[in-house]
Structures are given as C-alpha cells and as structure tokens.
Amino acid sequence: MKKILSLIVLVNILLSINLFAAKNLYVSYKQIPKQVYKNQKFEVTIKALVTTKDFDYIKTSFSKSKNIKVLNPNSKWINTSGANYENKFFFKANNGSFELPTFSIKLVKNGKIIEVTNLSSNPITYSDIAKDDKRFSNIIAKDFKLKAYKTKQYNNKESLTIIDIDAINSNLEDFFISGIEEQGRSKLIDNYPNQNLIYYVVMPIHKKKVEFNYYNSASKSFVTIIVPLILQNELVSTQTDLNPNDSSFEKYKKMAVVLLLILFILIYIWKRNKFYLVISIILFIISIIYLMPNSTGIVKKDSYIYILPTKNSTIFFKLENKEKVEILNRKREFIKVMGIDKEFIGWIKEENFGKN
DSSP, rough: HHHHHHHHHHHHHHHHHHHHOOOOOEEEEEEEOOOETTOOOOEEEEEEEOOOOOSSEEEEESSSSSEEEOOOOTTEEEETTTHHHHHHHHEEEOOOSOOOOOOEEEEETTTTTEEEEEEEOOOOOOOOOOTTTTTEEEEEEEEEEEEEEEEHHHOOEEEEEEEEEEEEEEOGGGGGOTTSSSEEEEEEEEETEEEEEEEEEEEEETTOEEEEEEEEETTTTTEEEEEOOOOOEEEEEESSSTTTOHHHHHHHHHHHHHHHHHHHHHHHHOOOOOOHHHHHHHHHHHHHHHHHHOOOOEEEEEOEESSSSTTTTEEEEEEESSSEEEEHHHHHHHHEEEESSSSEEEEEGGEEEOOO
C-alpha cells in the first residue's frame, strides 16, 4: 500500500513538473500610462516571451472592459528579438469610470489555440482636463501642427476660414472651438497615431484671428494656437458667382427677352409681316430656354463640396447623406450645384453626381 501511495505521489510530482515545463508563453506590460484625460487616446504596450517555435502566430482578445474602446483590436504582434514579441494597443476612454480590459494572449498552431495566458487590467487615473477653459479645443496630442489656413469672403458680413491640421497621438475627431456658431469638420484622415483634419469656421468679417488651446501630452502643458484671418479677394458664398440665378444681370436679361417677345408679337399682329413672326418665334424659343428651371439630380453620400472647380480647391465640407440638388453650372469635370433639401452651394466632381 505504501508503495502504491509513493508511486501516486511520484506521478503527481512528474505531472506537475511537465505542466510547468509546458508553459511557453509569458506576458507583461512594457508601457502603460499612469494617468489619462477625457477623450484622450492612449497607448498600452504589451510584451511576450515565447519559449517555443512550435506555433504559427499570436492572437489577442479582450474581456471585462468598461467604458473604453480598443481602437486597433486586430493589431499584429511583432518579433523584436529572438523569443521576444511586442504589441501596441490604442484606447480611448470617454468617462472616469473606465476599466482597461483583461488581455488574453494566445499561441495558435494550425488554426487551433495551443496555449493561453491572461494579463489582468491595471488601474489608470482619469482626469477631466480643462473643464472651465473656454479656449480648450478638446484636443490632447503628443504633437500638433497647423499646416495651413486660408480665409476667404463668405458673404458681406462673414468670412470662411479653412484650417489644415496634422497631429500625432491625438483625438482630432473631437476638435471644437468654443464661441463660434458655424464650424465643422470637412475631412478627417485617421491613420492613428497620425491624423489629419480639414476644418472650417465662419467668423464675422471684422475678426482678425481665431485662438484656441490644446494640451500637449509630451510636455504636459497647454499650448495656444493662433490662426490669423487674412482675407483674400475671392467671394465664395451667396454672391453672384456662386448662384447665377440670383444675379441681377441674369434677371434683367430674362425680363428683357420676355418684353421683346411681347413687343414683336404686338408688332406682328399690327403689321402682319412674316419677318416679325420669325423674330417672335426666335424670342419665344430663347424665353423658354432662359425661363426653363435648372435640371436636378442626386449627389452621392460622402461627396466633397469644393469652393472652386479646380483640383487644388479647398474642400468646403463633406455630405454625410445623399442630397437632392439643382445644377447651376458646369466646368470641365466639375458641376456647380445648389442643395434643395439642405441649403448649400458649391462644386462637386462629376463622378459624384447621379440622376433622380
């Protein structure tokens, strides 16, 4: 009996040794922030030590998270040296009661999971930054660059400014300047950690600058950005060039053609001369052409509205839904349109236009 018990103990010891020896995956945090701010995107770096070559790839899944979003859940593991691997995951927390997920790191062979190691969540301090700062633009970035800006006359009382921004480790999708009634995002390219934003603001024409702050996460300080509003001699809104139908000259031309038509009809009735009849017919055809309403169509969803009909023109804004429009003019591969359901005037590329 004692020999049997001794044999069982020995087998258990050997099994324990084999189980311990079978572990091939060890994971830990390499880099994790101690504090994050509201809407800040942050990076967590995980390292893995793999003591076997008998696997195809490493896979990651997430569980038990709270009020947090993984921005790149399918990020691939990179072999840094020998048996060492690393992966960088980006997150964004929207409120203070968030929890980092538990990371499940798995070794996969022939489509099957052969080993799993879990990495528990680490607590991170949360802060609602610049809560009472009206100049704060909601942006937290490691680097923020004002690439370009352009101001044009929007109407007789307002100017339109287009701002081009590059940022690293930022949240440009949350950009907002307090105190400006009309503003918006025209285009956002998000290849995180690199982002580019095209943004527009409409300001009173007497304003000479736009001023806002962002928080630099590298220097841990607020930085003030000033955009000078320098007007260029080019009208881009409710002026004659944008909507030919509103031109006084166009209205006078239409009135003149109609009056001439009436005049020549009366002369023909009086004189009964075929010459006046021919002129009346020609004027009648011209009147139909002038008075005929513009054709309409549909602009596709996600189309860009340009200020001018050129390839390098500034993008005014992007349509979030398809829009019914009236055609005002055509120039090369561009069509000038006016929104029917949603008021706007601008140029679109012909490829983005469809019929009703």
